[in-house]
Amino acid sequence: MPKSTLRRISLALSTLGLFSLCASQAMADQTLNYKVFKDGEPIGTEQVILSDTSDGQTAHIITETSVQVLFLKFHYHHDRTETWNGDNLVSVKAETDDDGTPYQWLAEYEGKCFEVAGKGVPRREQCDGAWPLTLWREDVTSKTSLYSVIDAAPYKVSVAKTVDDSLEIDGKTVPATHYVMTGDVTRDLWYDQNGKLLKTSFKKKGYDIDFIRVDAN
Known part of the structure; x- marks a missing residue:
């Protein structure tokens, strides 16, 4: 397995910003647009550009949220590029700015093996x-093995499929498949008939958080 150096990681991450955004938007075949809600109030957006x-x-x-809690305001920005060969990552x-705390990392795969290193994450x-x-x-x-998109911390999870369900999104009834993820991460997940996320719901610090796709039909 090739060994990544910190210099190589830094150079790779430096291309993540404007260049990757412009390139992906220019060549995009599909864009999934989500609104993010906290207790039903909009706090941000997420885009998945394929x-x-x-x-x-x-x-x-690209995920962007801003949350006001009493007199405090919290900001989150996340920018991630995944490269896939078929179903193989x-x-x-x-690159993440988690309310002023920066994280930058690169993970490279060879089959089931991968190496991850960068700023704010242990190699x-x-x-x-x-x-x-x-x-x-x-x-x-x-x-059953995942890791954080922020700091690459490892997670162990279990996922169970429920009966096929449907969602009401913008007044439309959309067919959906519902899963429940438990363990180090808890999520309710709904997917459309093409295997793309429609909605995810979870609790964070006692608040109900929802990511809901706004272009579902």
Whole structure:
């Protein structure tokens, strides 16, 4: 397995910003748009920009939230690019500003083995086929090993499929498949008939958080 140096990681991460955003938007084949809610109040957005490549697909995920709690305001910005070869993850580059705390890291895969290192994360190598918590893909529900998209911290989870369900989104009834994730991460997940995320719900610090797709039909 090739060894990534910190310099190589830094150079790779430096291309993540404007260049990757412009390129992915110019070549985008599909964009999934989400609104983020806290206790029913809008607090931000997430975009998943999917672009086909010669040997697979890239996914560029941009999340932006701002939350006011009493006299305090909290801001979160996350920018991540995933490179896929079919259903195989090739690499993940992530940059996050978690209310002033920065994280930058790169994960590179060779089969089920991967290496992750960067700023704000401990360097490690694993061969358990873990993916980041990349919920836009329904096949993430087959995983029992995941890791944080913020600081790459490892998670152990279990996922159970419930009966097929439907969702009311913007006054429309949308067919959906419902999963419940438990363990180090708890999520309710609903996916459309193409295996793309429609909605995820969870609690954070006692608040109800929902990501709801606004372009579902």
